[in-house]
Amino acid sequence: MTPPVLSVQGLKTGYGVMTIVHGVSFDVAPGRITALIGGNGAGKTTLMLALAGLLPLTAGRVIMHGVDISHQRSNQRVQAGLALVPEGRKVFPTLSVAENLRLGAIVPRAQADWQGRMEEMFELFPRLKERQRQLAGTLSGGEQQMLAIARGLMSRPSLLLLDEPTLGLAPIMAKFVFDTISRLNESGVTILLSEQDTRSTLRVAHEAHVIENGRVSLSGSGQELADHPRVRQAYLGL
Numbered sequence: 473m474t475p476p477v478l479s480v481q482g483l484k485t486g487y488g489v490m491t492i493v494h495g496v497s498f499d500v501a502p503g504r505i506t507a508l509i510g511g512n513g514a515g516k517t518t519l520m521l522a523l524a525g526l527l528p529l530t531a532g533r534v535i536m537h538g539v540d541i542s543h544q545r546s547n548q549r550v551q552a553g554l555a556l557v558p559e560g561r562k563v564f565p566t567l568s569v570a571e572n573l574r575l576g577a578i579v580p581r582a583q584a585d586w587q588g589r590m591e592e593m594f595e596l597f598p599r600l601k602e603r604q605r606q607l608a609g610t611l612s613g614g615e616q617q618m619l620a621i622a623r624g625l626m627s628r629p630s631l632l633l634l635d636e637p638t639l640g641l642a643p644i645m646a647k648f649v650f651d652t653i654s655r656l657n658e659s660g661v662t663i664l665l666s667e668q669d670t671r672s673t674l675r676v677a678h679e680a681h682v683i684e685n686g687r688v689s690l691s692g693s694g695q696e697l698a699d700h701p702r703v704r705q706a707y708l709g710l
């Protein structure tokens with residue numbers, strides 16, 4: 473067995489005294505797409521924020537490449553190879569597309585040849601190349617999502633966390649984002665994806681976990697969960 477890129481062990485977190493994630497455990501295997509599915513308010517974003525070091529753990533551990541990163545700050549985690557593409561894109565609206573990308577590469581691991589990396593991003597997302605001088609706040613939702621993903625990739629992550637990347641996007645843009653996720657994964661990027669679009673997610677995910685009320689309620693391969701009666705009833709409307 474190859475060791476996991478990420479091992480989440482009994483993670484608890486929340487806001488102040490309010491616990492939202494009640495002891496979640498799962499692994500992310502290298503080269504795979506691991507998905508967290510669950511409805512609105514299940515705790516996916518809270519979990520993602522804790523993995524990225526933006527919310528403190530109240531219990532449990534996060535191990536990345538065998539190193540305990542549970543108490544590392546978010547910038548140290550980026551340097552360790554973890555990049556979060558946050559829910560709601562969160563691009564810098566008053567900076568240009570190119571400036572947003574440049575900021576994705578300010579960690580030491582990404583500083584060498586950031587220009588070359590930006591060219592790679594422009595090949596992956598030609599739309600961003602056309603709009604590189606445009607202010608990010610003036611892009612469409614789908615274009616902002618491309619920019620948010622590209623900004624995350626600028627740090628040359630070994631693990632990309634994508635938090636609800638298709639939320640609020642038109643169906644054609646959502647499809648493009650799912651195609652991009654598959655393409656990135658085929659090029660070797662390990663991905664942890666949280667989503668509410670269960671059907672499309674289970675199609676691309678190698679492994680998936682259902683998050684309900686801050687706990688993992690079911691786990692399996694994408695296909696196993698797509699066939700599971702509870703998932704079919706509660707998440708696929710079948």
Ligand SMILES: Nc1ncnc2c1ncn2[C@@H]1O[C@H](COP(=O)(O)OP(=O)(O)O)[C@@H](O)[C@H]1O
Nearest residue numbers: 487490492510511512513514515516517518519
């Ligand atoms: N900043 C916050 N302060 C307090 N509670 C929050 C905050 N953000 C989210 N929550 C609560 O945490 C729960 C989980 O939310 P969230 O992690 O965003 O779920 P999901 O991403 O699965 O939709 C919800 O009940 C939500 O109201």
Ligand SMILES: [Mg+2]
Nearest residue numbers: 516517559636
């Ligand atoms: Mg969310």
